Amino acid sequence: MTAATSTSATAPSPTRRLSTLDRWLPLWIGLAMVAGLLLGQFVPAVSDLLVTLEVGGLSIPIAVGLLVMMYPVLAKVRYDKIAAVTGDKKLLVSSLVLNWIAGPALMFALAWVFLPNLPEYRTGLIIVGLARCIAMVVIWNDLACGDREAAAVLVAINSVFQVVAFSLLGWFYLTVLPGWLGLDTQGLEISVGQIALNVLIFLGIPLVAGFASRLIGERRKGREWYERTFLPRVGPWALYGLLFTIVLLFALQGEQVIARPGDVARIALPLLVYFAVMWFAGLFTGKALGLTYARSSTLAFTAAGNNFELAIAVAIGAFGAASGQALAGVVGPLIEVPVLVGLVYVSLWAARAWFRTDPVTGERVTP
Structure with a gap:
């Protein structure tokens, strides 16, 4: 995470710098991917255990990893500043x-x-496109020195729209629009309750925990203690949760990924185009609208990320764990993680080169 993860969680300052963990993040993620693939391939009992620990298509260990990942980031949000974002x-x-x-x-x-x-595979990709990000985006945003309060607000808005619009958009893009265009149609049945449960778990729990931590911590010990003592202690757990989740994801589907590399490549190509186009569209839109670098990068990452937990759960529930739709859903995060990590570094470069802003301090820099 940024220095907010492992040093100070206050507003950007000249002392806010990347920790050793952060500087080597691509290496840690690469090792986590390899470890997951090896576990899935050579220790099948691990993937079997993960399957037995699923409830309604949701893996409990993966859910725990995501909650551990999100809590420190949401604990850093200054909720008293959210009104300015809205x-x-x-x-x-x-x-x-x-x-x-x-x-x-x-x-x-x-x-x-x-x-x-x-x-x-086509249907699985469309489902991924409908599931807007409400979890891992907070990590990418924090790494890129984005606006934490803005990220919290946009994630919350996405959550509300997800509950209301997911089923309707699924029906439109899989049945109505293909019919208008003379293409094959594919139905999708997903309950509003299942989507709401997904949102409650992956956003509601860590959001409430983060808000409660700041409220109680500041009242009892003060803001300085909370941001200079408490947050540096819990901050690194965001990275631990991220790496733990990546290992489990690759272990769960490692066998399929290795056994069907051609299919994975076919699915990966449109995903690569999608993530790149959406991220650049978000950053350019923010710049064109006169938004700051911090809010432009937040806009970019919230636009590019997807809620792979929901996409995988929907694909498994509607079409089965062994279906092509489920494989497409799984390939989503396998491609998203390395691509968006790379875009974090592009974002930090763009802050100086395009926005003329130091991404860490928020100060203007000369060309």
Whole structure:
């Protein structure tokens, strides 16, 4: 995570610097991926255990990893500043357009362009495009020195829209729109209750815990103690949770990934295009609207990320764990993690080169 993870969680300052853990993040993630693949391939009991620990298509160990990952980041949010974010109509409207109009439409188009004769994988990709990110985006945003309060607000808005719009958009993109275009149609049945449960687990629990930590910590010990003593202690757990989750994801599907490399490559290509297009669209939109670097990067990462937990759960529940739709859902995070880690570094470069801003301090820099 940024220095907010392992040093200070206060507003950007000249002393906020990347920790050793953060500087070597690509290496840790790469090792976690390899470890997961090896576990899934050579220790099948691990993947079997993960399957037995699923409830309604949701892996309990993976859920625990995600909660551990999200809590420290949401504990760092200054909730007293959120009102200023909700008044930024440019940010809110552009986020809604990118997430709920542009994102699903782009994934629909890419799925049909790249996978016209593979309906199972195509459907799985469309489902991934409908599931907007409410979890891991807080990590990417924090690594890129984005606006934490803005990220919390946008994630909350995505959660509300997810409960309301996911089923409707699934019906539109899998049944109605293909019918209008004379293409194959595929139904999707998913209950609002299942989506709401997903949102409650992956956003509600860590959000309440983070808010309660700041409220109680500041009242009892003061803000200085909370940000200079408490947060540095819990901050590194965000990275531990991320790496733990990556290991489990790769262990769970490692056998399929290794056994079907051609299929994985076919699925990965449109995903690569999708993540890149959505991220750059978000950053360019923020710049064009005159948003700061911090809010522009937040807009970019919330637009590019996807809720792979929901996508995988929906694919498994609707089509089965061994289905092509489920494999497409699993490939989503396997591609998203390394790509968005790379985009974190692109974002930090763009802060100086394009926004003329030091991403760490928030101060203006000369060309």
